[in-house]
Amino acid sequence: MTLLLVAPLVLIVGYIFYQALPILSLDFIFTNPKDGMRSGGIWSPLLGTCYLVLLSLAISTPIGVLAAVFLNEYAKDNWFTRMVNLAVVNLAGVPSIVHALFGLGAFVLFAGLGKSILAASLTLAIMTLPVIIASTKQALAAVPMAFREACWNVGATRWQTIRHVVLPNSINGILTGLILEVAHAAGETAPIMFTGAVFYKAIQEGDLFAYGPFDQCMALSMHLFTISTQVPGVPHALPFGTAIVLLGTVLMVNALSIIVRTRLRARKKW
Amino acid sequence: MVKTDVMIEIKDLHVRYGRREVLRGVTLDVYRNEVLGIIGPSQSGKTTLLKVINRTIDSVPGAVVSGTVKVDGEDIRQIKDVYALRRKIGMVAPLPVGLPMTIFDNVAFAPRMAGIRDRRQLEKRVESCLRQAALWDEVKDRLDTLGTKLSGGQQQRLTIARALSHDPEILCLDEFSIAIDPVTTMRIEDVLKELRSRMTIILVTNLVQQARRLADRIAFLFNGQLEEIGSTEVIFSDSPRSRKTYEYVNGVFG
Ligand SMILES: Nc1ncnc2c1ncn2[C@@H]1O[C@H](COP(=O)(O)OP(=O)(O)O)[C@@H](O)[C@H]1O
Ligand SMILES: [Mg+2]
Numbered sequence: 001m002t003l004l005l006v007a008p009l010v011l012i013v014g015y016i017f018y019q020a021l022p023i024l025s026l027d028f029i030f031t032n033p034k035d036g037m038r039s040g041g042i043w044s045p046l047l048g049t050c051y052l053v054l055l056s057l058a059i060s061t062p063i064g065v066l067a068a069v070f071l072n073e074y075a076k077d078n079w080f081t082r083m084v085n086l087a088v089v090n091l092a093g094v095p096s097i098v099h100a101l102f103g104l105g106a107f108v109l110f111a112g113l114g115k116s117i118l119a120a121s122l123t124l125a126i127m128t129l130p131v132i133i134a135s136t137k138q139a140l141a142a143v144p145m146a147f148r149e150a151c152w153n154v155g156a157t158r159w160q161t162i163r164h165v166v167l168p169n170s171i172n173g174i175l176t177g178l179i180l181e182v183a184h185a186a187g188e189t190a191p192i193m194f195t196g197a198v199f200y201k202a203i204q205e206g207d208l209f210a211y212g213p214f215d216q217c218m219a220l221s222m223h224l225f226t227i228s229t230q231v232p233g234v235p236h237a238l239p240f241g242t243a244i245v246l247l248g249t250v251l252m253v254n255a256l257s258i259i260v261r262t263r264l265r266a267r268k269k270w
Numbered sequence: 271m272v273k274t275d276v277m278i279e280i281k282d283l284h285v286r287y288g289r290r291e292v293l294r295g296v297t298l299d300v301y302r303n304e305v306l307g308i309i310g311p312s313q314s315g316k317t318t319l320l321k322v323i324n325r326t327i328d329s330v331p332g333a334v335v336s337g338t339v340k341v342d343g344e345d346i347r348q349i350k351d352v353y354a355l356r357r358k359i360g361m362v363a364p365l366p367v368g369l370p371m372t373i374f375d376n377v378a379f380a381p382r383m384a385g386i387r388d389r390r391q392l393e394k395r396v397e398s399c400l401r402q403a404a405l406w407d408e409v410k411d412r413l414d415t416l417g418t419k420l421s422g423g424q425q426q427r428l429t430i431a432r433a434l435s436h437d438p439e440i441l442c443l444d445e446f447s448i449a450i451d452p453v454t455t456m457r458i459e460d461v462l463k464e465l466r467s468r469m470t471i472i473l474v475t476n477l478v479q480q481a482r483r484l485a486d487r488i489a490f491l492f493n494g495q496l497e498e499i500g501s502t503e504v505i506f507s508d509s510p511r512s513r514k515t516y517e518y519v520n521g522v523f524g
Contacts, residue, residue, distance in 0.1 A: 269371070
């Protein structure tokens with residue numbers, strides 16, 4: 001059964017890896033695309049994706065976690081709370097192209113950020129926010145009510161209870177939700193296409209700070225789209241190489257989440 | 271009765287959950303250093319009454335309270351620091367709750383939250399509470415293991431130790447024995463006999479014989495109203511004031 005589930009994944013990754021093999025090297029990662037993207041590496045889009053993902057999560061994580069804590073731990077159950085909860089659930093299901101248009105209107109045009117890493121990250125943040133709120137709320141709700149009541153009974157404040165009992169015992173689920181959103185943010189093309197990602201941009205190779213917040217950037221997901229469909233004469237291995245790096249990044253992040261979860265589960269306390 | 275001898279004064283207490291009224295005009299006094307047993311069929315509002323006393327009813331959605339409750343002469347609806355009120359009261363819930371932290375931290379939690387940081391002071395407090403709860407000998411060598419990993423009966427004694435950890439004047443126990451074995455129940459009853467000289471105890475119980483063994487006075491709560499309150503001898507005599515009381519304590523219904 002496990003084999004049946006894992007086999008397709010292994011086959012897909014194996015196939016892409018096999019196709020990408022001729023091109024994979026450290027150079028591939030650390031050089032910009034060259035010759036109208038028909039050769040060279042993926043440094044510029046890789047770094048762009050890292051910027052976008054990190055910045056967007058840096059924005060959406062604190063807001064999302066705080067919102068979830070508020071909704072789950074403080075908010076009274078009234079029509080307003082119910083409406084907010086409903087909105088969160090529905091926003092989590094909005095197609096990413098809608099977020100893209102919202103980001104274009106709100107951040108690029110209205111807020112005057114122009115097409116930039118900042119505008120694109122904000123757009124990704126808006127996209128990931130409802131999912132983070134929903135997953136964090138779920139993690140908080142999994143902590144038994146009896147623990148909270150036991151804390152209140154001995155005179156602990158609501159915040160003390162959250163800080164010392166609820167959060168430490170839901171961090172596992174919260175992290176899992178966040179890490180899944182890393183993959184989500186890294187993989188989407190639509191939300192960044194109109195708000196900050198460009199088809200081509202060369203940056204200082206090997207410089208981790210090559211982009212500024214108001215620069216436009218390349219991104220792996222969009223680069224993959226470009227070289228597989230928009231540019232004639234791209235060597236076969238190039239898109240596969242790009243795919244394997246994107247896939248590898250996502251798989252690495254997921255592996256990290258599994259490690260974190262197993263380590264936390266080993267410490268599971270009830 | 272001199273005023274200071276009343277620890278808790280409840281007057282015309284009404285509690286609704288949404289539109290359902292579950293306490294309908296309860297008036298009773300709890301005297302300082304007595305053991306008041308509260309008996310009554312389930313759903314009669316016993317737990318609700320306890321939640322009103324330490325104001326955890328505040329966090330029950332839809333609960334509406336009216337009437338006055340004074341603890342130590344202070345109207346609890348008017349007090350500013352609800353956490354200070356809760357620290358005056360130890361509360362033991364029906365199901366044992368070991369918090370997901372070490373045994374030591376379980377008992378040190380309340381003192382820490384109240385601002386005590388000194389390790390030695392905490393150690394002393396933890397030991398004395400665990401001793402009072404008759405748990406010390408069983409756990410003294412593994413205070414750093416998880417409270418949630420103890421057996422049910424041990425967790426219930428841990429809950430009692432935690433309820434004592436903030437040095438309360440009042441101890442409320444809500445059907446503490448429904449999830450534990452008879453031997454542990456008897457041990458905890460012995461604990462309560464020790465504690466009764468030092469604090470006011472409210473013992474909500476589904477076992478009328480337990481109330482008979484421990485309580486000085488007994489309140490019979492029926493359907494949200496106080497059917498009768500009186501000394502244990504009277505309640506268990508052949509002629510309590512209310513016919514229903516007689517039938518309930520003799521197992522005719524309930
Ligand atoms: N949080 C709540 N919301 C709505 N109704 C409740 C809640 N808690 C208790 N009740 C209802 O109030 C009544 C009294 O409950 P309770 O005080 O727990 O009685 P007892 O402890 O005597 O069994 C019951 O009918 C119960 O269903
Ligand atoms: Mg009850």
